[in-house]
Amino acid sequence: MEIGEGFAGSGAEAAHLNTVLGHRVGPTGTAFASALASPTTGHLPFLVVWEPNVPVTPATVFINKAAIASDRHGELTWGAAQAGVALGVTRYASERFGLPGTADDYVLIAAVWVDPEAADEQLVLHNNAEATYDALVAGARQPQSTAAIDALRSGRLPNNPYLGRSH
Numbered sequence: 113m114e115i116g117e118g119f120a121g122s123g124a125e126a127a128h129l130n131t132v133l134g135h136r137v138g139p140t141g142t143a144f145a146s147a148l149a150s151p152t153t154g155h156l157p158f159l160v161v162w163e164p165n166v167p168v169t170p171a172t173v174f175i176n177k178a179a180i181a182s183d184r185h186g187e188l189t190w191g192a193a194q195a196g197v198a199l200g201v202t203r204y205a206s207e208r209f210g211l212p213g214t215a216d217d218y219v220l221i222a223a224v225w226v227d228p229e230a231a232d233e234q235l236v237l238h239n240n241a242e243a244t245y246d247a248l249v250a251g252a253r254q255p256q257s258t259a260a261i262d263a264l265r266s267g268r269l270p271n272n273p274y275l276g277r278s279h
Contacts, residue, residue: 113140116251121239124229127196128177129240131247132221133170144219147173154179158190160198160222168201170218181228189226192233193240197222200244208252220248 113134120127134140147157160172174194180186201220209215222244230236253259260270 114248114251116247116249118243118245118247118250120242120246121235124227125232125235125239126227127193127236127239127243128225129197129243129247130223131244131251133218133248133251136171136217136219140221141219144171144173144221147175147221156180158194160194160201162198162202168198169205169215170201170220171216172197172201172220172222175221175223177223177225178228185226185228185230188230188233188236189224192236193224193226196237196240196242197224197244199237199241200246200248203241203245204248208248222247 113132116131116133118127118129118131132140132143136144148159151157155176157173157175160168160174162168174197176189176193178185178189180189201222205215224240226236226240263270
């Protein structure tokens with residue numbers, strides 16, 4: 113199981129994603145199916161598609177982290193952000209999985225933030241494509257928890273505005 117996080121852009125069009133990539137058979141596959149089958153008010157998990165009737169591979173479930181706040185927010189979430197996730201997943205899969213069909217053994221869960229104040233669909237698309245790709249690359253690297261522990265042991269605090277030097 114590979115867990116990643118990606119952030120791209122700024123302002124209301126910024127994208128923030130969390131990804132879980134793992135084998136179709138096993139805990140990630142179970143979580144994938146459970147997420148897809150468990151919509152809640154304001155959160156409607158759905159399969160990411162390259163175009164209508166052509167899902168991306170690995171199969172990807174899109175889960176919106178922000179409840180849909182307006183018609184426009186829904187359009188940006190289910191349209192531009194979804195298309196950005198499709199681009200990011202396909203870019204990553206084309207680099208990682210060399211042989212056709214090898215990505216089919218995996219599933220991906222993408223938890224996606226789209227700000228209800230977002231307006232520019234091209235920026236939403238671009239930022240989600242970048243954040244998705246970055247999250248998948250990060251998940252394939254050394255586990256982030258290990259990287260954080262190693263950095264803290266060496267005396268380096270994270271680049272986080274909520275953590276001051278007094279910690």
